[in-house]
Amino acid sequence: MILKKAVYFAVAVAALAAAAVVCVVALAMALHAAVVPALGPAWAAVVVASAAALLMGLLAAIMLIRANPPKKLHVAGQDKDLTSRVFELARDKPWVAAGVVAAAAAVALKNPKITAAVVSAVMAGRASKK
Helix, strand or coil: CHHHHHHHHHHHHHHHHHHHHHHHHHHHHHHHHHHHHHHCHHHHHHHHHHHHHHHHHHHHHHHHHHHCCCCCCCCHHHHCCHHHHHHHHHHHCHHHHHHHHHHHHHHHHHCHHHHHHHHHHHHHHHHHHC
């Protein structure tokens, strides 16, 4: 029973392949007949060969992409929340972290109103969590 299904499957694939070949040959002949009056028989053959090469190249590219799909870049830091990413950055690049702290201190010293607003926002956020 399984062998019979396998034979039917092979015959069906062969029939589809034969039908595809007949269609491609018919299209090539139609293209050649359409181009001969404008370009002549030699250039018509070049157009048909170029069309066939373009079609085969396109099909080969599609098959290669489907066989080996491009790997998606997975950045390890995207799975983590902002706080853990900031701490990893500070651990990996301490000079960048020191620069950020210095910039925050300069803003805090230059604008005490902004510092007061940030501190009150943090305190209000903690009070709402309790």
